[in-house]
Amino acid sequence: METIPLETHLRSLLPVDGTREALITSVIPRLLQSVAAVADALRKAHNVIAAGTANTFGDHQLNVDVTAENLIRNAILNCPSIVKASSEEDPVERPVHPASSSSPTEQYTLAFDPLDGSSIISANWTVGTIFSLWDGASALNQLPSRAQIAAILGVLGPRTTAIIALRMPDTAPSQPVQTCLEVSLDPYTSTWHITRPSLRLSPRSTYFSPANLRAAAEDEAYMSIVNGYITRQYTLRYAGGLVPDVVRMLVQGQGVYLSPATAGSKAKLRRLYELCPLALVVECAGGEAVDPVDGCRVLDKEVRDCGEKGALVCGSAMEVGEAVGKLLVGTGEMGA
Amino acid sequence: METIPLETHLRSLLPVDGTREALITSVIPRLLQSVAAVADALRKAHNVIAAGTANTFGDHQLNVDVTAENLIRNAILNCPSIVKASSEEDPVERPVHPASSSSPTEQYTLAFDPLDGSSIISANWTVGTIFSLWDGASALNQLPSRAQIAAILGVLGPRTTAIIALRMPDTAPSQPVQTCLEVSLDPYTSTWHITRPSLRLSPRSTYFSPANLRAAAEDEAYMSIVNGYITRQYTLRYAGGLVPDVVRMLVQGQGVYLSPATAGSKAKLRRLYELCPLALVVECAGGEAVDPVDGCRVLDKEVRDCGEKGALVCGSAMEVGEAVGKLLVGTGEMGA
Missing domain, CATH: 3.40.190.80 (D-Maltodextrin-Binding Protein; domain 2)
Structure with missing residues (x-):
């Protein structure tokens, strides 16, 4: 049974006027690609341990953090619509591309935490990568409920999965865009499949x-x-x-x-x-x-x-x- | 910096009389090999989800359990010293090899849980594979403190690691064998490296x-x-x-x-x-x-x-x- 490709699914949700074209075809794919790269780096991290002088993963934790940071920074270099970025490792908003670059129609600011879960990474527990995407050239001094239009959680566990949340506050009320879905990486084809098209939290819980x-x-x-x-x-x-x-x-x-x-x-x-x-x-x-x-x-x-x-x-x-x-x-x- | 190969390390701990040769060169390597195979199957499990009619991993959990069980059963077929096995999925001790097989010098019984952590596997949290190894042709009606000589915990997370515990109660007191160490899989060479040669729990904790x-x-x-x-x-x-x-x-x-x-x-x-x-x-x-x-x-x-x-x-x-x-x-x- 064939599943719907992610891009097709997202396109069906977003406004048809093309104002989010780069988000669908460039920004989200690049960020997911970097999640796959971070997962791959983490799987290889045993090399760091085995080759190093210390024999606990914790001592080398910084290396993995820095590796994840660099992988994500490199991924967004190929994404003209991400104009500024800051991260938990380098918490200052800076331009992603040289000032001479052409100005894209869609402009987003990325805030990210390359590797969240430092207290449990040494025990080989599932950790994550967090992306927050904002309309415009800064995430600061903006109302999050309006300006933060997407978030992606990369889940680095026995599988590599991700949660994608989208909300477009400027969409006409008749066509509200709000979705939260799970995708899973096929490690052999590097393709992300939609595995849970609509995640819902019930009002009560146990x-x-x-x-x-x-x-x-x-x-x-x-x-x-x-x-x-x-x-x-x-x-x-x-x-x-x-x-x-x-x-x-x-x-x-x-x-x-x-x-x-x-x-x-x-x-x-x-x-x-x-x-x-x-x-x-x-x-x-x-x-x-x-x-x-x-x-x-x-x-x-x-x-x-x-x-x-x-x-x-x-x-x-x-x-x-x-x-x-x-x-x-x-x-x-x-x-x- | 080169690390000591696992086999060399284990050999240095165990009695030099050769009575545990198959344990070192066949049993432990085969079991670790099956941990790597289960980790690989789990990474691929998104296929099960994407291809199936249900879109929650939970619905297909049984498939992954059965796959892990089969991978381990197959791995031990090539291990003459494991004479009997039972598992959480099939909790009856049965001979691993045909009755016509030659009788090995070392005889072990394996008890295993192919995939422990069913309540958290759908969330892509770290899960595990548990092996318990007993001297002789049964794990039942034996004193565990004497007859259970090894345990391996496969840790299936962002990396693939394993804990190996060994205790030989029949070793001379002057040469006690008791060890608990961590190994990590290099996914590219399929080699296990010792990453923590001696795990110790302090008497107090917070x-x-x-x-x-x-x-x-x-x-x-x-x-x-x-x-x-x-x-x-x-x-x-x-x-x-x-x-x-x-x-x-x-x-x-x-x-x-x-x-x-x-x-x-x-x-x-x-x-x-x-x-x-x-x-x-x-x-x-x-x-x-x-x-x-x-x-x-x-x-x-x-x-x-x-x-x-x-x-x-x-x-x-x-x-x-x-x-x-x-x-x-x-x-x-x-x-x-």
């Missing part, structure tokens, strides 16, 4: 992923939320990598991921490289992504600086609402 | 992995243990796959993994295919593996039937002791 759990030691609200899940016999899964944890929810069709912040256990997730793209993915699957410190939707707050960090509760909508409600009461924000 | 957490809803002792870890700000990691969870502890050098049993939430782990090999790995790394229902060491109890299940607390020795102590008090076993 799965939970408590990140930054140290915060619960000093935050009664978080402790009470976690104990509530255990008492109600919710299933625990927590890899400690944002990409595998969120992707597991999407594939399961349910889940709640919590990464609150307290005075002693600060917010850990980078807004530009982690929170915004993950929030877009979750929202495109029908879920919610909220900052539990103020109760605001993640995508309603502009990113002012590439280094900003934030807290997060995301996943199944009703679970997110309940958890955020309790966390806000705990900090007294609710009555403010 | 990491915890609470499996079967539903049991905590009805077991005050388990709930109190988990809340104790959170209060003391231990780091949570829980993949929900026995191989990735235990391997993470080994690579981190610390951790405690708990899978208790209660009346409402029964023991989940199979003694022959999961508990015994994992216990050997953990003990060979200097940790402990205990059944929290009776406080007995996992390897001190014979397996009577291929289908037996049991509970487990394993990892850093002092953490295991404390947790088991609390669970036994909770069930009243302590005073019995």
